[in-house]
Amino acid sequence: MHKKRWRHAACNLGLLVTSIGVTASPCHAAGSRSGWMWSQPANNYGSANIIGDPQREEDVLARIDAWGFDRAYVSYGTLPLSNAEAVANWNKSLANDGVTTQLLLGENTWIYPQNRTALLAIVQSRLVNFNLTREDPRERIHGVHLDIEPHGLSAWSAGTPADRKEMLYLLSDTYAVVRQHLDSQNASDIPIFADLPVWYDSSTSIGWDDAAERDSWFAGIAESLEGISMMAFERKTLSSIVSGVDWEIQNLPIEVRVGLNAAEIGPGKTFADFAAFDAMATSIEQHYGDAIGGVDYQPFYTYVDAAPALSLSADFDSDGDVDGADFLSWQKGYGLVDAATPSNGDANGNGSVNRHDLSVWESQFVSATAPLASVPEPSTFAIFVVALLGSGRTLLKTRTGDASA
Missing domain, CATH: 3.20.20.80 (Glycosidases)
Structure with a gap:
């Protein structure tokens, strides 16, 4: 019998390497x-x-x-x-x-x-x-x-x-x-x-x-x-x-x-x-x-x-909008697999921070730029944030439902 080996097989399928330079196990919260x-x-x-x-x-x-x-x-x-x-x-x-x-x-x-x-x-x-x-x-x-x-x-x-x-x-x-x-x-x-x-x-x-x-x-x-x-x-x-x-x-x-x-x-x-x-x-x-x-x-x-719809929010810093600062919160929390909170970048409330939380951020961020297909390289991310913070892009207001420039 291989019961114990099989029950942990998911955690042995390999490390997840992302383009932001973070390497983490794919195993999330229990x-x-x-x-x-x-x-x-x-x-x-x-x-x-x-x-x-x-x-x-x-x-x-x-x-x-x-x-x-x-x-x-x-x-x-x-x-x-x-x-x-x-x-x-x-x-x-x-x-x-x-x-x-x-x-x-x-x-x-x-x-x-x-x-x-x-x-x-x-x-x-x-x-x-x-x-x-x-x-x-x-x-x-x-x-x-x-x-x-x-x-x-x-x-x-x-x-x-x-x-x-x-x-x-x-x-x-x-x-x-x-x-x-x-x-x-x-x-x-x-x-x-x-x-x-x-x-x-x-x-x-x-x-x-x-x-x-x-x-x-x-x-x-x-x-x-x-x-x-x-x-x-x-x-x-x-x-x-x-x-x-x-x-x-x-x-x-x-x-x-x-x-x-x-x-x-x-x-x-x-x-x-x-x-x-x-x-x-x-x-x-x-x-x-x-x-x-x-x-x-x-x-x-x-x-x-x-099942009820997932309760999702990418306003990780609770300032009323979804913007580059929230992306930074997600980036800092990426890889947490247990006890993560919204402030760490956990958008779906499962205690972990991964690419699905990034997808939530992406869907809630309204911008004239093309949606992110994947996590950018550090240099690309830096350029993205500078452009984001300096260009007056439209942001999604999560408190009021308004969009302001």
């Missing part, structure tokens, strides 16, 4: 959250509409930075084949923020032996072959994430507990086949993660002969998997979630994360509003601490829709 980024072309925040769209990518990067994500489960579709550069650039941008990526794949019929060839072909073409073309490790896909749910098949609902148990053995065999394939392709460093409901350990739902057989099945999947995300859906209290996930957390030698369903937010649903949903995620983290890998959100695009 955060261990993630989301299932399904393609969902009908939603602006489906991965099909994010990858390859620079403006949408920057929007999403700012959000996941503020929300403390440490990984992303991404449905890439055929993009690794049709637009490899877009995938590489997206992965690199995430890696620079300390976020690792996993190839998200979901098809329940992959439990059956006759369908595994199709699964392996996807893993080979969209991950193994893609990674071989990328010299920069930040551009690669860092893991496989299997969302294979046999309980979603008609054979499950029609079957007996004993039938369901046999389907779980087919599932564990599928995990093993993917693991064996990766190992055979010199990709043994690629971890596999999977999604499980909270009741596979139940002798009522599954016809386990006894606790020993159940334990043996879970031990078997732990040989193939690096971690699991427990789908603690339709549970509105911490105690009910703990009762569903605690056995796996206490007994499995792999990483266990807890998944919450953002589609359950709203009047009459599991969580009355986003605040209640977010409070539950925090309660889970506080209850388990380092015993879990983090909290995951299903699906990402629904989470984005439900």
